[in-house]
Amino acid sequence: MKLVFLFYISCLLATAITSGVEEDGERWAVLVAGSHKWVHYRHQASVCHAYQLLHNQGIPDDHIVVIMYDDIAYNTQNPNPGVILNEPEGPNVYDGVPIDYKGIHVTPTNFLKVLAGDDTGMADIGSGKVIKSGPNDRIFIDLVDGGGFDHFAFPYSILTAQTLHNHISQMYADKKFKEMMIFIESNDSGSMILNRYPDEMGVYAMTATGEIGNAYAVHWSAELDTWMADAFTLAWMKNSEMNDPTKQTIEEQFNQTREWVARSAVHCYGNMNIQQEFVSAFFGEWKSNSSFNFDLEEFGRLQKDAVPSIDAPIVYLKNHLKSAETEEEIVYWSQQLTSLEKKRNFLEDTTRNIVLSLTKNEELTKEIMNSSDREVNDWDCFGPAVEAFHENCFNLGQNHYGFRMLGTLLSLCAHGYSADEIIKATESVCVFPKFVDID
Template sequence: MGSVVKLLLVLVLVNMSQGLARPQAGDGELWAVLVAGSNTWFNYRHQADVCHAYQILHQHGVPDDHIVVMMYDDIANNRENPMPGVIINRPDGPNVYDGVPKDYVGRDVTPENFLKVLSGDAEGMKGVGSGKVINSGANDRVFVNMVDHGAPGIFAFPTTFLKVRDFMNTIVSMSRENKFKEMTIYMEACESGSMFLTLPDDIEVYALSAASANESSYACYLDKKVGTFLGDVFSIKWMEDTDREDVRHETLEKQFELVKKETTTSHVMQWGQTSISRQKVGAFVGSKETEEDTYGPFQTLDDPCLKSSIRSPDVPLAILQQRLQATEGLTGADYWMRQFNDLLTNRTFVRDTLMKIVRIVTDDDVMTAEMMSDSHHEIHNYDCYEDSTTTFHDLCFNLGQNPYALRMVNTMVNLCEHGYTAEEFSCAARAVCTHDAVTGIH
């Protein structure tokens, strides 16, 4: 009998030690959706962030059939890439592009497809990309990582944008239909906090935003050899923390506090059911033990990420300035100076166009200046705001293809919250936006 008891004790101890590396029985499965909503070389960092996130999940034991990756996939083999087939997320870092599933690329990266994938609409995704969706159930956990440009109540995609109400409606419906036990969302975007202002705190969803509802997120790691920014501060901070910590022991709350402290460029915020933050990080990124410092040494005193950080809207300007400074010869300098001046001219065109619209709507110069100011109102009149933003997107500047135009939509919030109507905005936009379609205004 004594030997049997000893054997049972050994088995219990083995099971306990193994339990640290995987969810306990009955904890269900882990699913993940990773989304980079941008394209073009200026936005290299977004796909680099998402590729790094994939490597974290993969190395921590999450199988590829439980990870859905959506990214335009125009960076690794871009003609501007000095290392074809390689994407890095920190200077001299490893190739985070290696092995990344290409579930949905190019034109398949849309908000409609994202919501179908997230909600498990396999029928709706038949014949599109890999067709893979989140097939989660009541006992499963879901991790969502979204990286791109943003604006009040908006998360951008390559040719259009995701509206906050559509996003929230999908999440609430999933909760009502018992499609997850717990969900965690990490969002990197300007004004990303605005995407969670209406997130109910009585459903099992926990979210972190890179910034508040009215501020920019920041890029970092400007690499002169690659010629662009390699990452975003919030994303770099949570992923580099995950790389160096034992995710079987670190809690989401501890990670939030650390990332909030280290992201001095914007206000990292938590939303929703904060009790989930008591869960271990491994519950949402996989709990398989990995080698420490996979991504090389981490610096804390002279932080190279924060040292190189810059507001997301200023990234194109900084890249062109760096190229101008690195140019040898007058011919090259003249080319990059023209690119820089063209970018400023295009931005002025966007702002002047919107100012003409607002002037017609308000019929007052002082009120026009107030509506165009940097003052921020919380969105209450969603119908007016969404209709006005859609009009601006359809008639004036595509918000997916012209990232700088996203910096202007706060004016539509101001107009709607001051009692002006979407119909007034639409009429004015139709009168002003008679120019041919333009793209690439960064």
């Protein structure tokens, strides 16, 4: 009887300990700005702001990995070296940010190694910091940049939705997390998540758009001559700073963020049960004493002048041209604008020539180019087709406008053209020197 009682007590203790571990699982975060260059200032500003939010709410620095190019704070165009702002009269979000991986180390491969806790693979690269998560832990991923259907941009390369899914699926099989929350700021960002993560995996996502749609740049600064923020990312961060994370549910955060973002259709995907948890489950339990100024009504008015991310580089040059004061400046910015427009036209013409080389038919080429279908039924065709376009024609990490052509590649697959045929078409048509900055 005594042995039975002791066994019973030991079982209760084991259950209590296990329950405690479940409740006390650790929080981790990976924050990624996939862009570089001054015109994309807002992406690194957003990631720096996200770091400040999590840091202020008690997530320790050894549990936050920051991946960003780091060419903004001390850029020659920055009138305040060492300062990055995410909103007018806001604090310096760059202050104290421990950037773990920068410059050429900002790649999809390194991001995935960090996420999986591959410290051997990241040895001698940047800080070497990785996510050392376990089965009871929660992981937050913030991806901020341009992108397109089923793809997210890094400075010189691309991350596919399929690759991200395969990687997270392996992490799930290896019991590397209890729950995961992913926020994505990019065009067509919902396509990175849609129909990929079954409930049992414990993955929840909030995206700037649905499967199709533009993300928006806001807070144009005349002093900086660029945008300071992304509408979706600024909205969810301000919402987090204005609400007690131990009392606001993730569902409430989503509903308020969606209401605040006027121009793009904020979406959520994955396991909706996670929405019933409090924001503190991922963002920490300390209420942030934010020094950020935020006028919700002004933010709503501001979005009337928000710019679609895909149009931001054109508007960026037009704004510079408008503010040019000397004849020399007018000539320079006019040339820059004309050059970008010609590059975009060339990219479109090249894509059309790829299609025409396969169809040999003008009407069918037009039909394929104008297709609005965005459902991938053959990833074995679409994936290699995009990779060939990226490798042989236009590096999508450096030419964000190229993401607009992905629908055409998808349509080629849907019309029965094989990956091999599309790859050969890119090789025969794209015989020109590599272009960059068709943003």
